[in-house]
Amino acid sequence: MNYETVIGLEVHVQLKTAAKIFCSCPAGSGGEPNTRVCPVCLGLPGTLPVLNRKVVELAVRAGLALNCAVSGFSKFDRKNYFSPDLPKAYQISQYDRPLNDSGRLEISVDGEVKRIGITRAHLEEDAGKLVHFDDGWSGVDYNRAGIPLLEIVSEPDLRSPREAGEYLKELRSVMRYLGVSDCDMEKGSFRCDANISLRPSGAPELGVKAEIKNLNSFKAVERALEYEESRQRGMLERGETVLQETRLYNADLQRTSSMRSKEEAHDYRYFPDPDLVPVVLEQEWLEEQRRSLPELPLARLSRFRKEYGLPLHDAGVLTAERPLADYFEAAAAAVDSPKALSNWVMGELMGKLNEAGLAIEESPVPPGGLARLVSLVEQGKISGKIAKRVFAEIFESGGDPEEIVEEQGLLQISDRDELEAVVERVIGENPGPVGDFQSGKKAALGFLVGQVMKATGGQANPKLVNQLLHSRLS
Ligand SMILES: [Zn+2]
Structure with a gap:
C-alpha cells in the first residue's frame, strides 16, 4: 500500500521587543541568571500583568503578513500545568479567541508555489529555563519567563520533510523581513515542534500523529521527520498501531524516542485570565499596519x-x-x-x-x-x-x-597591434603546444591563451587573445 505523509508545524517565534510581555523587565537574551526578573514575571502573589502594546503591534504585523484574519477582539487564557520553570503554575496564552486566525503562507518548492494554511498565530509568554549541572543538580533561570512569543500553527498541509524545511525557511524569512524577530534557531528565538502522521494515499481522514520536540536546527527538523516517516511506515506495513505521543529527537543518534503520551487541550483546563482585559483593535489602526507592511x-x-x-x-x-x-x-x-x-x-x-x-x-x-x-x-x-x-x-x-x-595602470589591453606582438612571441616560444593544436588537440589553445595572459600580467582582453591565436594558427 502507498502511504501519504501529513505534516503540520508549530513554530514559536520570540518577538523582538525591549520589554517582556506583561512587565517591564528587559526581554533580550543574556544576563546573569535571575537578574532580569520582577514580582510580575516571578508570579508573586498580589502582582498584576499589564500587556505590552508593542507586542501586540509586532504580532499583528506578523499576522497580516501571513494573510491571517486579525481579530478585532481577542483575549488571554491560562494554560495550567506544573513545571519548575513556570512559577505561576500556569502560562498566559490565548485559547479560543487568538489574535490571528486562519491565514496562509506561500512557499516555493522547486519553483512551484504551494499554499500552506495557517490555523492560527497567537500570543503567549515564555517560561523560564532549567539548567542541568554535571554534578547532578539543576537550577532554574527565570530571565526568559515572560518574554513574548508568537505561536504560529500550520494546517497539516505539508507532504514531505523537505516541504516542511521550505516552509520553515520561508516563515523565518518573512518574520525577519518584518523585523519582528531575530529568528535565531540556535539561540531559541525560533523554535519548532512537528506533527507527523501517515495515511493510505487518498484516504480522507488523518492517521494517528506523533509530535516531535527538541528540534533546534533546520537540518534537525528534516532529519527527524525523515526518521519518523520511515518509522511509522514500517509500523503500518507490519500491521502495528501507531500511538499518539510526544517524541524527542536526538540529533546525535538521528532518531526519535517516546517521551510521553500526547496531552489534549482539555488536559490544560484553559480558562480566561481574569487579570487581563481583552484586546480590542481599532479598524483604522489595523489598516495603518497593513499599509505599512514591507514587500515580502x-x-x-x-x-x-x-x-x-x-x-x-x-x-x-x-x-x-x-x-x-x-x-x-x-x-x-x-x-x-x-x-x-x-x-x-x-x-x-x-x-x-x-x-x-x-x-x-x-x-x-x-x-x-x-x-x-x-x-x-x-x-x-x-x-x-x-x-x-x-x-x-x-x-x-x-x-x-x-x-x-x-x-595602477590595470586597464585591459584591447589594442590589436600590441596584443598581436605578444601572441607572435608566445607562439615562437612554445612550438610544442602550437604543434599539438595544429594536429587537432584543441585544448592546447587554452595553454597558449594562458601564456599571453601571463605575459601581459592578466591585462590582455581574453576574448581578443583567443581570436588572434585562432586566426594565426588555423
Ligand atoms: Zn518582570
Missing part, C-alpha cells in the same frame, strides 16, 4: 526575476534576507547587467563577507563601489581576473575601483 520575500523574488531577468536560484538567494536584497537593488540601479552583478554579489562579495564574519550591512564595499567595478568589467575596461584583484583591495582598504585601475 516571495513577492520580491518574483519581482527580481521579472525586473532584473534573474534565474530562480539567484533571485531566491538575493531575496532571502532583506538587507541583501536592499544591497543588490542599490547596486543594480547602476549596472547594465544585473546577472553579472548577481554573480559578483553571490560569489566574491558573499565569500569575502563570510570569510571575515561580516554581515552584508557591514560590507566594506558599498553597493555603488561594487556597481562601478562590475561596470568596468562589463565595458571591457578590465578583465575579470584584474577585477577580482581590485575587489580584494577595496574590500581590505577601501577606495574607488576606477581610481585604483587608473593609478
